[in-house]
Amino acid sequence: MNTNKKILVADDDVDYLFQIKLHLQNMGYEVLTVESQKEAEEVLENTKPDLAIYDLMMETEDSGFILSYKTKQKYPDVPVVIATAVASETGISFGLDTKDEKRWIKADLYLEKDIRKEQLEKEIKKLLD
């Protein structure tokens, strides 16, 4: 199993944190959880995770993007996933479809929060290999 791989999760929803931590631990990962962009930045100062999962809306509506950008600046090889509950029906499309979007958003994957955990596991494995 993927022992010792460290995943950083930042989300201000404590219930989501609890759940994703449980799932990721069951998959065999070491999980570090933080509740804000600020805390995530502090962790990144001296810890390099193997993968990061960021909620989009925390202190600000684009906290996830900012964290993603900062992570890539410091650790270009760490895959970043942006998770959000915001659906496309609101008109926002955060899909990383165009080159332009990929360049400034700089995340490797964009995930709807309600995805099934089997799907989550598959996506994470893909990014970690």
Add this chain to the structure above:
Amino acid sequence: MQKLKVLVVDDEPGICSGVKRILGKFTVSYPFMDEDRGFEVFEAYTGEDAIELIKKDPPDIVLLDNKLPGIQGTEVLDYINKNHREIVVMIITSYASLELAVKATEKGAYDFIPKPFTPQELKSSMEKVTKHHFLQGMTQRLNKEGKEVRFQFLSVLSHELKSPLNAVEGYLKIMEERQAGDQISQYDQIIERALQRINGMRTLIMDLLDLTKIQSDEKEKQFEHVNLLDITKNAIETVSPYAIQKDVELNLHAEEDITFYGDPNDMEIVLNNLISNAVKYNYKEGKVDVNLEKDIDQITIKVSDTGIGMKQEETSKLFNEFVRIKNEKTRNITGSGLGLSIVKKVINLYNGDIQIDSTPGKGSTFTVILPLNNQ
């Protein structure tokens, strides 16, 4: 003074220089514009030149002759309509081709001016054009802002509604798969959290209803002489089960007659939100004081608590939608972050004011002023 760029497209040099001379010292002012408008005149003798100039540096206004040597004025108009809808076009025309000019206005030109024109005729036409240009810019800006605000509101709302759904669904799946074991008691905490999230969602829905209520038409409002004392007593009664549970003491200080001419629903919204917050963000065994005071020209509502308080920089954002302060102390308190934004909107409807005075760890005082001038 703001200068509007005017491009004159006419093959008669006399017209161009005439316009230049007349508009050079002319200014337009309207009470609704923050500053006067002057004019800077450029010229083009053919339609082709005009399009080149527009491409390079789009003017605000185009005075366009119908009959040009090369391509016709209507073609220039078509180009503008397609690429620069914000430019206001006025057709210059001889009386002989009035019909063409009328057609041009149907095709999107704002107005026409028959030539030869007197300086006064040109000036009054330019006044009209300037007003149109200003209003057009205004509506565009408002539309844009309106759209963005709505877009933001919807995306945040969607986020706030879906997060608890996802949380509850996630917990149910954990239970379905017996991830914590076979004993129901092993899920107590999870069930408690799920119930809390459902509660939060209910609050959000109630707040949304309030929001739509206050946004309903002025006409639908039920204005009457409202006894604020009764409304405050009701609000206190509504939160008292919660206050008892938290051992928070509620006190009311008021004179007998505090009437205000307004919609009772609005007044309930203000008092319910402030008083329930004062309990919600209080410590165990804390205190809440509600003061009502009526002067000749205003009513003052003061809700003070001995609760967790907040930092100065946090107070300024609180009246925005969905803003909640996130820290250790507020972590287990559910809410929508809508309450105070609704309160602020209501108070604005009555030209009132709300202020926060707060010290972290000590408590907060919310002071509402409702003016009585048009009572």
